Amino acid sequence: MIAYLNSNFIEEEKAVLSVKYIAIQRGYAAFDYLRIKNNYPLFLEDYLDRFFNSAGFMHLHPVHSREEVKKVVLELIRKNNLPDSGIRMILTGGYSPDHYEPVSGNLIILQEKLQLPSHETFSAGVKVITHEYQRDLPHVKSINYFMGIWLQPKLKEQNAADVLYHRQGIVSELPRANILMVTKDGTIVTPYENILSGITRMKLLQLAAKNFIAEERKVTISELKNAAEVFMTSTTKRILPINKLDDTVIGNGKVGPVTTLLNDLFIAMEDDISINGNIPE
Amino acid sequence: MIAYLNSNFIEEEKAVLSVKYIAIQRGYAAFDYLRIKNNYPLFLEDYLDRFFNSAGFMHLHPVHSREEVKKVVLELIRKNNLPDSGIRMILTGGYSPDHYEPVSGNLIILQEKLQLPSHETFSAGVKVITHEYQRDLPHVKSINYFMGIWLQPKLKEQNAADVLYHRQGIVSELPRANILMVTKDGTIVTPYENILSGITRMKLLQLAAKNFIAEERKVTISELKNAAEVFMTSTTKRILPINKLDDTVIGNGKVGPVTTLLNDLFIAMEDDISINGNIPE
Numbered sequence: 001m002i003a004y005l006n007s008n009f010i011e012e013e014k015a016v017l018s019v020k021y022i023a024i025q026r027g028y029a030a031f032d033y034l035r036i037k038n039n040y041p042l043f044l045e046d047y048l049d050r051f052f053n054s055a056g057f058m059h060l061h062p063v064h065s066r067e068e069v070k071k072v073v074l075e076l077i078r079k080n081n082l083p084d085s086g087i088r089m090i091l092t093g094g095y096s097p098d099h100y101e102p103v104s105g106n107l108i109i110l111q112e113k114l115q116l117p118s119h120e121t122f123s124a125g126v127k128v129i130t131h132e133y134q135r136d137l138p139h140v141k142s143i144n145y146f147m148g149i150w151l152q153p154k155l156k157e158q159n160a161a162d163v164l165y166h167r168q169g170i171v172s173e174l175p176r177a178n179i180l181m182v183t184k185d186g187t188i189v190t191p192y193e194n195i196l197s198g199i200t201r202m203k204l205l206q207l208a209a210k211n212f213i214a215e216e217r218k219v220t221i222s223e224l225k226n227a228a229e230v231f232m233t234s235t236t237k238r239i240l241p242i243n244k245l246d247d248t249v250i251g252n253g254k255v256g257p258v259t260t261l262l263n264d265l266f267i268a269m270e271d272d273i274s275i276n277g278n279i280p281e
Numbered sequence: 282m283i284a285y286l287n288s289n290f291i292e293e294e295k296a297v298l299s300v301k302y303i304a305i306q307r308g309y310a311a312f313d314y315l316r317i318k319n320n321y322p323l324f325l326e327d328y329l330d331r332f333f334n335s336a337g338f339m340h341l342h343p344v345h346s347r348e349e350v351k352k353v354v355l356e357l358i359r360k361n362n363l364p365d366s367g368i369r370m371i372l373t374g375g376y377s378p379d380h381y382e383p384v385s386g387n388l389i390i391l392q393e394k395l396q397l398p399s400h401e402t403f404s405a406g407v408k409v410i411t412h413e414y415q416r417d418l419p420h421v422k423s424i425n426y427f428m429g430i431w432l433q434p435k436l437k438e439q440n441a442a443d444v445l446y447h448r449q450g451i452v453s454e455l456p457r458a459n460i461l462m463v464t465k466d467g468t469i470v471t472p473y474e475n476i477l478s479g480i481t482r483m484k485l486l487q488l489a490a491k492n493f494i495a496e497e498r499k500v501t502i503s504e505l506k507n508a509a510e511v512f513m514t515s516t517t518k519r520i521l522p523i524n525k526l527d528d529t530v531i532g533n534g535k536v537g538p539v540t541t542l543l544n545d546l547f548i549a550m551e552d553d554i555s556i557n558g559n560i561p562e
Contacts, residue, residue: 025371
């Protein structure tokens with residue numbers, strides 16, 4: 001696999017950084033992840049927007065322009081020819097003389113195999129547990145996954161696939177995904193505060209608005225537990241049904257009709273973009 | 282400079298890690314930092330205790346035993362012969378196949394020059410500003426300095442040397458230091474909750490207890506602003522007087538007698554340990 005580091009396309013095995021860089025010393029770097037389908041980078045402009053927004057908000061100093069990063073991504077897709085895959089973009093704070101103040105950053109772009117949840121996983125749904133926590137600067141996507149990773153053993157213990165953060169019962173997001181529900185009257189609802197604005201979430205809301213009422217507002221744990229359908233969205237999972245929240249079975253425990261319809265519509269949209277080259281509105 | 286990476290002493294320039302490691306991908310690693318004086322590692326056992334406690338609490342899997350890490354530190358001191366310096370210890374989550382679940386970690390140990398605050402800086406004191414924030418898992422020392430680094434431009438804007446975290450007016454700590462005050466009746470007071478238990482703080486409290494009343498309890502911003510003396514403690518700063526908190530001058534704006542005495546006592550203790558080889562009680 002070919003990777004891009006700073007100014008060079010290199011074999012991935014050769015992509016190394018000094019342990020003195022601030023990403024290793026202080027865990028400080030902007031991050032983003034996009035999906036490649038049929039060798040087409042889905043929603044590339046949106047991901048670039050977010051990546052550069054995160055970098056700017058984190059006071060990082062990208063050496064590459066947005067246009068240059070875009071070219072690197074497109075070139076990497078050509079070089080690796082991995083039609084269905086994912087691309088990670090990381091902009092670090094570089095090598096900081098005092099290990100503290102970010103300077104000109106290292107740009108790391110890696111392509112990798114990506115397996116979306118199987119049809120079986122989609123049909124079965126997953127269990128999610130709740131945990132009281134609020135991410136720092138939630139609208140920024142960084143490499144700071146401290147809490148998500150720290151909670152991994154707890155998830156295993158409780159046989160859960162993921163964790164949903166909340167503060168005093170008001171939910172926000174999962175460490176790497178957004179949360180949405182379908183209420184019993186068929187409205188699609190998702191939190192809008194204290195979250196990372198997921199690209200899949202945004203595209204899904206646009207799709208949903210054509211067929212349903214879609215609302216962004218405060219959502220509580222108990223509303224979710226009483227919803228007809230609950231699911232998460234993310235770049236690496238697209239739409240993944242949640243059939244159990246803590247110990248509460250959602251709806252009848254099976255994947256609901258709205259979730260299934262939205263998933264079908266989303267896949268159709270992806271195909272339309274990536275195969276037919278139709279740029280979405 | 283010689284560094285230690287995984288199982289080898291190597292030239293620092295050769296200490297590199299793949300960009301695929303979880304420290305870079307997810308900012309997940311345990312960290313600690315100790316000071317070398319006269320080629321003697323001050324309070325080494327305390328730092329090793331804390332480093333292994335952090336690693337364990339973070340579910341990291343050290344390949345090296347505590348005794349092995351200790352030997353590496355002592356060997357590094359001999360090899361580099363940098364009598365007054367600092368040593369960084371980092372234990373990463375290794376290369377995680379799913380970029381998420383920590384596996385056997387990389388051990389990184391780096392020695393570096395360390396300049397403690399000069400006599401002039403000590404005498405002048407520094408300005409600190411307050412910021413509402415609580416570190417995640419505060420008793421763990423990790424590479425997660427997201428907020429501390431993110432706030433750097435704000436500090437510069439306000440001509441401040443550092444930032445003090447609080448929640449609703451109850452203070453906890455600075456990103457890399459503890460906070461202590463001397464009240465107008467001469468009691469030494471420091472917060473005890475939601476902080477990293479600093480080694481310098483602990484040693485200072487033990488020293489202080491011989492001459493003063495020392496209390497660990499809740500401390501508010503307004504108490505600090507009304508204190509006779511305020512200072513921070515940290516491994517890299519020892520004791521550093523704070524003469525201004527936000528826009529409030531502390532005491533008469535000059536370094537106080539208790540701070541000066543404690544600093545003298547601390548230096549005497551360091552000398553006693555590092556020159557005379559007297560192990561502290």
